[in-house]
Amino acid sequence: MKLNISDRKKKIITRFYKIAIVIIGLVIVIFNDTFGRLEGFVEFIDFYFILVFITISHWLFKQIKSIIRLKNEKAKTELLHLKSQVNPHFFFNMLNNLYGLVDKDSKKAQELILKLSDMMRYSIYEGDKDTVLLSEEITYLQNYIELHKMRYHKVIDVQFNIDVKNNDYEIMPLLFIILLENAFKHGVENLRAHAYVHINLEAQSNDVNFEIENNFDVSQDNHEVGIGLNNLRRRLELVYPKSHTLTIDKTDNIYNAKLTIKKL
Incomplete structure (x- = not known):
């Protein structure tokens, strides 16, 4: 049961990241004409893409870390079974x-x-x-x-x-x-x-x-x-x-x- 709950949490977090990125992108597209004339718009775009990159990198790091942890736990469980x-x-x-x-x-x-x-x-x-x-x-x-x-x-x-x-x-x-x-x-x-x-x-x-x-x-x-x-x-x-x-x-x-x- 714990494994199912963990899987649900991962799916919810993944969807949240995707929705957040899409919403921010849509906001930029819709208000492009307005914000394009404002000073600092380029800096805002740079900041946006940096934020997206950091967010995706953080998510990927957590997923890789979780996969490695599960693999190690599986190996330890198998090893204990073999020893027994x-x-x-x-x-x-x-x-x-x-x-x-x-x-x-x-x-x-x-x-x-x-x-x-x-x-x-x-x-x-x-x-x-x-x-x-x-x-x-x-x-x-x-x-x-x-x-x-x-x-x-x-x-x-x-x-x-x-x-x-x-x-x-x-x-x-x-x-x-x-x-x-x-x-x-x-x-x-x-x-x-x-x-x-x-x-x-x-x-x-x-x-x-x-x-x-x-x-x-x-x-x-x-x-x-x-x-x-x-x-x-x-x-x-x-x-x-x-x-x-x-x-x-x-x-x-x-x-x-x-x-x-x-x-x-």
Whole structure:
């Protein structure tokens, strides 16, 4: 309803400007013979056109500003919606595992609950922010890895190499988790043995490089692009439109993803 009222106001203001300009123009035309002989008529005409120019420029500026504001609000709304979609099924899966662990291994279940609580808190409160410290995002990824290690009953080769030279680097939250989640979901989840996930994260003064590689079961590969990956690409387009590169390579049974973000 507010949008309709705003539209009506814009139409009324636009009509007012048009009518005012037409009326002034008609007055000048009708009384041209009379005013043409008066001293200062030329100055009056100059003043009139300057007034019209200023009025139209002011109106155009307001319209452009309104369009930009609405576009930014739409982008922010879409971004919040995309963030809310990040890894909800992971939490449901983890809760199901906790249900089975409560009677079998209560101590392990307690550890899982604490880590899961930290991750959920981060997703809810930090995930709504425009940016977070890279160090906070790293801790979130480490908690995710530890939860999966506790969850599986098989040996997984997980390596997370971190080389961060700028601890104050800020980044959009929940950015790398989709690539990490895909490595476990489509790789580790379906492999009975020899599963691995190797991660390299480097942060220089002007950019962040995130690379992740994992193996997967070829027989379980459906070659479809998941919702999570489309979500990531869209968020990158909204926040880092001309300052990111995302490449994904798949050869034999190896999946490799590289994401580079330039500092805004």
